[in-house]
Amino acid sequence: xxxxxxxxxxxxxxxxxxxxxxxxxxxxxxxxxxxxxxxxxxxxxxxxxxxxxxxxxxxxxxxxxxxxxxxxxxxxxxxxxxxxxxxxxxxxxxxxxxxxxxxxxxxxxxxxxxxxxxxxxxxxxxxxxxxxxxxxxxxxxxxxxxxxxxxxxxxxxxxxxxxxxxxxxxxxxxxxxxxxxxxxxxxxxxxxxxxxxxxxxxxxxxxxxxxxxxxxxxxxxxxxxxxxxxxxxxxxxxxxxxxxxxxxxxxxxxxxxxxxxxxxxxxxxxxxxxxxxxxxxxxxxxxxxxxxxxxxxxxxxxxxxxxxxxxxxxxxxxxxxxxxxxxxxxxxxxxxxxxxxxxxxxxxxxxxxxxxxxxxxxxxxxxxxxxxxxxxxxxxxxxxxxxxxxxxxxxxxxxxxxxxxxxxxxxxxxxxxxxxxxxxxxxxxxxxxxxxxxxxxxxxxxxxxxxxxxxxxxxxxxxxxxxxxxxxxxxxxxxxxxxxxxxxxxxxxxxxxxxxxxxxxxxxxxxxxxxxxxxxxxxxxxxxxxxxxxxxxxxxxxxxxxxxxxxxxxxxxx
Numbered sequence: 199x200x201x202x203x204x205x206x207x208x209x210x211x212x213x214x215x216x217x218x219x220x221x222x223x224x225x226x227x228x229x230x231x232x233x234x235x236x237x238x239x240x241x242x243x244x245x246x247x248x249x250x251x252x253x254x255x256x257x258x259x260x261x262x263x264x265x266x267x268x269x270x271x272x273x274x275x276x277x278x279x280x281x282x283x284x285x286x287x288x289x290x291x292x293x294x295x296x297x298x299x300x301x302x303x304x305x306x307x308x309x310x311x312x313x314x315x316x317x318x319x320x321x322x323x324x325x326x327x328x329x330x331x332x333x334x335x336x337x338x339x340x341x342x343x344x345x346x347x348x349x350x351x352x353x354x355x356x357x358x359x360x361x362x363x364x365x366x367x368x369x370x371x372x373x374x375x376x377x378x379x380x381x382x383x384x385x386x387x388x389x390x391x392x393x394x395x396x397x398x399x400x401x402x403x404x405x406x407x408x409x410x411x412x413x414x415x416x417x418x419x420x421x422x423x424x425x426x427x428x429x430x431x432x433x434x435x436x437x438x439x440x441x442x443x444x445x446x447x448x449x450x451x452x453x454x455x456x457x458x459x460x461x462x463x464x465x466x467x468x469x470x471x472x473x474x475x476x477x478x479x480x481x482x483x484x485x486x487x488x489x490x491x492x493x494x495x496x497x498x499x500x501x502x503x504x505x506x507x508x509x510x511x512x513x514x515x516x517x518x519x520x521x522x523x524x525x526x527x528x529x530x531x532x533x534x535x536x537x538x539x540x541x542x543x544x545x546x547x548x549x550x551x552x553x554x555x556x557x558x559x560x561x562x563x564x565x566x567x568x569x570x571x572x573x574x575x576x577x578x579x580x581x582x583x584x585x586x587x588x589x590x591x592x593x594x595x596x597x598x599x600x601x602x603x604x605x606x607x608x609x610x611x612x613x614x615x616x617x618x619x620x621x622x623x624x625x626x627x628x629x630x631x632x633x634x635x636x637x638x639x640x641x642x643x644x645x646x647x648x649x650x651x652x653x654x655x656x657x658x659x660x661x662x663x664x665x666x667x668x669x670x671x672x673x674x675x676x677x678x679x680x681x682x683x684x685x686x687x688x689x690x691x692x693x694x695x696x697x698x699x700x701x702x703x704x705x706x707x708x709x710x711x712x713x714x715x716x717x718x719x720x721x722x723x724x725x726x727x728x729x730x731x732x733x734x735x736x737x738x739x740x741x742x743x744x745x746x747x748x749x750x751x752x753x754x755x756x
Contacts (some may be wrong), residue, residue, distance in 0.1 A: 356443025441490030602655025610647030630675025
């Protein structure tokens, strides 16, 4: 039963941010210089929730407040229409308080300079070098009120346990620019960009990353490309997020009198033969999952290849085109409770099936307390392989106009592939391509761009920006049209979206600049969808949720 009489659950969130940076830089000699800096930043978040019912008060109130009930108990009469009063509902509600704090400390230092030697073919250009070191600490702390810690709020899905942790990393790095050729006929210059970084994480171990890039400059044409090995170590959220029981919207394919799965498939998910066909469905379509961070995570690894060119056909016109191919292995993600449940049943993979833990007394995935309730374990883990491939296009043109400077820029991306194989080691056929599609797993337009118009004169400037998101076809991961979402199925797509942003800037004396503007100038509302494609149940991410947004900022230079 929904708490109609007491009103909806409401949450107020307050965020505070603080950051300070201090540093020093200077010359060591005519060829070398140094830079050293310290950064400290802290974010605190407080979330206060009201009108969520306390589970330890519901039963006494339903029983008519017998002796020993909580103070102020009023009968909660759900057995007849209009039997629940607002006062009876209000005494069941509590206030939750969740506090989260994250902080970053960073100390870095490097030297940069001319090595004094190079290749003779480079026409006197020497190899330049950067050598440096860095230390970082990311901290995370979370604490909740006693009712939240006990899982006593009916809408929470489980306890919110206190948690804290820190990630520390020590790094050494180097970068070098290596001129190879200069003034060789049509070729003005040819060079390499090299880089290497060694990192030692207190929880993720040691990693090595590196890059090799090249650039060849002609008169009005430049070719560039490179290879980059990168890693992403698990962050504080991946590692330390509270592990708790939460809800997911979906189905249990082994529930109901006529289950979707066969008896053999349901046996993979832990259903005994005598329970097949007798497990209760959740009437709300909500089931339990065990979510949170994972201290056993390892870094994900990415290999990136790029190649492209920049051309200047006429003065003040620049056009660049770059192709990229990125493959990420051991992606840090949660693949979803429904995915785990479905593929356990269809494949019988023991790793996945160990994550499906049914209620030992009832066989379902939604009834019971935090100790006995069925659940699907959906912790953050290293799953699968992700591949992205596309073309970045950009152009910029400027000219003198009306006593000032007028510039036009266009930057867009055409996505060729956005593939994810979340179960690469279990079922390679589970690979899906999100390019141009929208569903519960995908939301990647094939084409998107930003067009900017900027005019600056003397002490002021005007900037107009057009943001475009291409259409998305409402299809499954194999390209088959979907019909479940009533807000998308008629057109079979989410139409393209356009936004206009406008800002004005003014120079204030010699020390400051004032900027004011509005994003989403036309107050365009975000697209509406059902929870079959959007976890928040009304609109997918990536679109302006707040409508027209006014902003201003003042920058002081000293």
